Amino acid sequence: MTRIRRQWxxxxxxxxxxxxxxxxxxxxxxxxxxxxxxDPELPETVSADVLPTVQIDGVAWKQxxxxxxxxxxxxxxxxxxxxxxxxxxxxxxxxxxAYRLSTGELIDGFAPSFNGQVKDLALSPDKSLxxxxxxxxxxxxxxxxxxxxxxxxxGALTSFRPIFNSTTNAVAATADAVYYxxxxxxxxxxxxxxxxxxxxxxxxxxxxxxxxxxxxxxxQDIVVSPDGADIVIGGNFTxxxxxxxxxYGLARIKxxxxxxxxxxxxxxxRNGGSNSAILSLESDGTSxxxxxxxxxxxxxxxxxxxxDWATGKLTWLEDCHGDTYSIxxxxxxxxxxxxxxxxxxxxxxxxxxxxxxxxxxxxxQDVRGTNTRDIYNYPDHPGxxxxxxxxxxxxxxxGTFTGANQAPWTVTANDDYVVYGGEFLxxxxxxxxxxxxxxxxxxxxxxxxxxxxxADFGLTATSPADGQVRLAWPGNADRDNATVTYKVYRASAxxxxxxxxxTATFWKQTTQSFLDTTAPPGTxxxxxxxxxxxxxxQSPTEWVTVDVAGVPVPPVExxxxxxxxGRAETSGWxxxxxxxxxxxxxxxxxxxxxxxxxGRHAIAPGATTESRLQEVSVTDxxxxxxxxxxxxxxxxxxxxxxxxxxxxxxxxASRLRYNPDGTVGVHLVRSGTPVVGTNVVPGLSVAAGxxxxxxxxxxxxxxxxxxxxxxxxxxxxxxxxxxxxxxSTPANQAPGGVMLRGFGSSTIGATPxxxxxxxxxxxxx
Numbered sequence: 001m002t003r004i005r006r007q008w009x010x011x012x013x014x015x016x017x018x019x020x021x022x023x024x025x026x027x028x029x030x031x032x033x034x035x036x037x038x039d040p041e042l043p044e045t046v047s048a049d050v051l052p053t054v055q056i057d058g059v060a061w062k063q064x065x066x067x068x069x070x071x072x073x074x075x076x077x078x079x080x081x082x083x084x085x086x087x088x089x090x091x092x093x094x095x096x097x098a099y100r101l102s103t104g105e106l107i108d109g110f111a112p113s114f115n116g117q118v119k120d121l122a123l124s125p126d127k128s129l130x131x132x133x134x135x136x137x138x139x140x141x142x143x144x145x146x147x148x149x150x151x152x153x154x155g156a157l158t159s160f161r162p163i164f165n166s167t168t169n170a171v172a173a174t175a176d177a178v179y180y181x182x183x184x185x186x187x188x189x190x191x192x193x194x195x196x197x198x199x200x201x202x203x204x205x206x207x208x209x210x211x212x213x214x215x216x217x218x219x220q221d222i223v224v225s226p227d228g229a230d231i232v233i234g235g236n237f238t239x240x241x242x243x244x245x246x247x248y249g250l251a252r253i254k255x256x257x258x259x260x261x262x263x264x265x266x267x268x269x270r271n272g273g274s275n276s277a278i279l280s281l282e283s284d285g286t287s288x289x290x291x292x293x294x295x296x297x298x299x300x301x302x303x304x305x306x307x308d309w310a311t312g313k314l315t316w317l318e319d320c321h322g323d324t325y326s327i328x329x330x331x332x333x334x335x336x337x338x339x340x341x342x343x344x345x346x347x348x349x350x351x352x353x354x355x356x357x358x359x360x361x362x363x364x365q366d367v368r369g370t371n372t373r374d375i376y377n378y379p380d381h382p383g384x385x386x387x388x389x390x391x392x393x394x395x396x397x398x399g400t401f402t403g404a405n406q407a408p409w410t411v412t413a414n415d416d417y418v419v420y421g422g423e424f425l426x427x428x429x430x431x432x433x434x435x436x437x438x439x440x441x442x443x444x445x446x447x448x449x450x451x452x453x454x455a456d457f458g459l460t461a462t463s464p465a466d467g468q469v470r471l472a473w474p475g476n477a478d479r480d481n482a483t484v485t486y487k488v489y490r491a492s493a494x495x496x497x498x499x500x501x502x503t504a505t506f507w508k509q510t511t512q513s514f515l516d517t518t519a520p521p522g523t524x525x526x527x528x529x530x531x532x533x534x535x536x537x538q539s540p541t542e543w544v545t546v547d548v549a550g551v552p553v554p555p556v557e558x559x560x561x562x563x564x565x566g567r568a569e570t571s572g573w574x575x576x577x578x579x580x581x582x583x584x585x586x587x588x589x590x591x592x593x594x595x596x597x598x599g600r601h602a603i604a605p606g607a608t609t610e611s612r613l614q615e616v617s618v619t620d621x622x623x624x625x626x627x628x629x630x631x632x633x634x635x636x637x638x639x640x641x642x643x644x645x646x647x648x649x650x651x652x653a654s655r656l657r658y659n660p661d662g663t664v665g666v667h668l669v670r671s672g673t674p675v676v677g678t679n680v681v682p683g684l685s686v687a688a689g690x691x692x693x694x695x696x697x698x699x700x701x702x703x704x705x706x707x708x709x710x711x712x713x714x715x716x717x718x719x720x721x722x723x724x725x726x727x728s729t730p731a732n733q734a735p736g737g738v739m740l741r742g743f744g745s746s747t748i749g750a751t752p753x754x755x756x757x758x759x760x761x762x763x764x765x
Contacts, residue, residue: 034391035441035480036534038503043332045362045392046418047444048480050427052082053104053419054097056434057090059401060421063412063435064121064130066152068101070412070419071110071130072435073118075401079106082432095136096150101417104437110155113140114148120221122171122178124200128152131160131178133168147171147180147198162198162207163188172222172231173200177208177255181219181233194219195233197255212251212258215239217272221281223288226309230254230261234278234290236271248272249299250290252312265307265314268381273298280410284329287315291336293323300379303346304336306365306387316385318363319345319371321378326410328418329365333390335418336361337408345371345380348389349507359396359407360420363387391482391505399423399433416440428479441535449537450476450484459529459541466550469516469525475502475509476531476539487530488514491566492597492758494626494691494713496530521550523577526566528596543568543596561616561623561738561762569594573611579738579762580615586741591752598756601742603638605749610741612646616762619645619735620699623762626713628691630754633660636745637679638753641669644698644762647736652727654696654708658753662686666710668723670732676725684710691758693717699765701733738762 035047058076065071078090079097082104091106094113099106116136123130130150132139139148139157146168149160160178168182177197180187187196188207194214199206217236224231232252233240240247246263249272254261271278271292276299280291287308292301303318304327318324322340340358342351347369349358368388374380396407401423408422418438427436428448438444450457452474459473471488478484483503487496498514512529519525524547530540545567561579571589573582582599584592587609591602601609621644629638637660643653650671657665662685667677686692691713699705707724711717742755 034482035444035446036483037390038483042388042390043364044441045333045390045480046438047441047446048392048394048428048448049438049444049446050394050430050432051104051437051439051444053432053435053437054099054106055080055082055084055432056093056097057086058434059399059423060410060434061117061119062121062410063419063421064123065101065412065414065417065419066123066127069098069107069152070101071098071121071152072096072421073121073132073134074421074434075117076434081106085431086433095134096132099435101414101419101437112150112155112157114138119168120170122173124149124173125175129158129160129173129200131171131173133171133180133182135167146182146184147178159203160200161203162196163204164196169235170219170221172224174224174228175200176228177210178202179222179224179231179255181222181235183218194235194237195222195253210253210255210258212253212260213239213241214251215242217274217277220277220279223281223283226283226285229256232263232281232288234281236273236277238272244272249276249278249292261312263312265305265312268314268317268384269301269305271299271301275299279324280326282327282329283309285309287329289327289329289334291324291327291338294379300381303338303340303343304334304363306334314384316367316387317346317371317381318343318387319374319381319384320348321351321376322357325406325408328411328413330413330418332365333362334365334387335411335413336363337411337420337422339406342376343389345374345382346386346389349505351376357407358393359398359424360392360394360411362390362392364390389505391478391480393479393506394438395428395479396424397426399425416443446535447537448479449533449535450478450531450539452476452531453539454542457529457531457539457541459527459544461527461544461546463519463546463549467517467519467521467548469519469527469546469548470513471516471527471529472511472513473529473541474511475504477504477506477509478533478537479506481533481535483534485532486512487532488516489528489530489597490516490519491526491564493528494597494758519548520553521548522552523548524567526568526597558763558765559761560618560621560764561613561760563599563760565594565597565599565758567594573599576613576760579613581613582611583614584610585612585739586610598758599740599760600757601740601755602752603742603744603748603755604752605744606746608741608743609755610739613738613762616737617735618762618764619701620765621645621738621762622695622697622765623738623760624693624695625740625760626691626693626758627656628686628689628713628756629658630756631688631751632658632662632686633744633753634747634749635660636747637665638745638748638755639741639743640694640755641739641741641743642694642696643669643739643741644696645732645734645736646739647734650731650734651736651739652696652698652704652706652732653739653741654694654710656692656694656710658686664692664710666708666722668706668708668725670706670727670729675727676723681710681722686712702728702730704728704733
């Protein structure tokens, strides 16, 4: 019952219909709710990924798919590529165009020119001709009075030339007849009221006998029965052949005689008159489908319905509030274009305040429940069968071209794609005007993740008791996946401390929580939650810090330095959890930071960065650290160094060398000079973001035994050492501190390579 501007509502008999007409093509299946439903009985939907598609400068009323070509009719003057801003890179197109379904690119050679808007399109049974309805009077400068046909092989206008004295809203075709519906009162200069049949060879003189009496209002759409013997018409008329049941907004007509036929669904679906209508009809060969609107009195359906061709009875009814403009049935899913804002009667989303709209929805083909009584005193259908809403809710930005402030007006599909047309400006925040494609998951990039991230995905942390931290965060809906997995991280992004999967529709999202009972008392800890969908798309919260209640636990005997970098720092590394303050001994301040559980060095070409724990002074050490790089160098190499017995320039160290091809070298170093090792360790390689564990052990003096091992983080530590040496250099036999150092050769590339450290632990045996 949502009000839209009056020029886009249907008005009384004899006036021009102001809402769109839909086609009557027969489908043989199509793209198949959630792209990865947990319930195996629920069908899959297409992905919510916005695929780049040619754009238009007006409104699309209808799309028809033939193989890899999509034909579009509407009211527009130009087309432009995906990504192009309005008014740029435009190609003239007068109310009709074609584009490639697989790429979304405009087809250059197809450009019929209509001098008025195109309202509907229908294919001939052999798919060689495209029949056209609308308000035009010329095509390619040749007179065509609101009916025409285009040869799809050549793009040429054919000799088909019916004559209608006013707008046609709908067209449907069989091998023997072409059916038109609209507001006209004559066809081929012969009285016909709102619906007519002409021969496929009509040149203005081959009107067929069918002549039902359609009273008041107009015809908005037509579908043909599977055997071609009858048609169903929809609109805002109030009687057909003198009957209002059937005949009130819906009627079934025998094409041979024009007589009315039984149509039981019209007893339940009642949309007619000046404030209500059936706006669209579609057929899949077994069932026919319809959509409607009403405002005030005169109607009882704003959603959609499915009816059996064999009996004319209702199969299901979707009883949402918010006009529904178009529906397209696929094998398991029916896609809809609308501005729905309440679907609670049919098990769907509630009304919100302020009101929000779902312009595209998907429901099951089968019955999944019954409708309930309306809580807002709308006309309703309690007890009737209903489908199930599926978790597929792209976000649309309405346009202003029609003045109705709507987004999509029409939807069409095949086995792999669902295409929407209308006057929208953006989809999921992507500038994409008027036309857009969606695809099944095996074709789509599947990059739409949980909607909230960063500051919008608000995480709170409190410490209600010693050693405990309670976290809370809002449910995070995904536009095409009902199941979202939440991963909780403390101090480091390496591994979650808690994981839980939640399946919920977007309107049933609830606050999630977790109680961490292992937080070290008396410390400051940082936490992050990451929401992840079935395809690995992640949306993280920001890191939040919390002071954990309780008295700090004394360090474990033997640990002289430890740091998990669970804090946020800029221009330095701050205080280690054990071992005192980190000192920046080499490198510019802007190259040092701590975030997301990492101590970070941003290494520029030819630059050195070094952080030291100078309050530590030990001779024998057993040190481990996790290390990774943000990217591999373009050329040359990047070093990552873990050092012990650091005093001035003297030290022992384990040095990693990251090579451009991902191979890794390891050296044992004495005071900057490599003693033993290789530039490439066989079998050791990484990609950007991969983590390695490094262990350095220094024991004894004169000689000192120095050894190291390196292995992929997350795998078992090897029993053997990668390299080992014995050294008695006097300057290196004294106690010293701990350091982490990075260096990049001059050819690593202009963008700094970030080396990230984590889980440092230094033990004095």
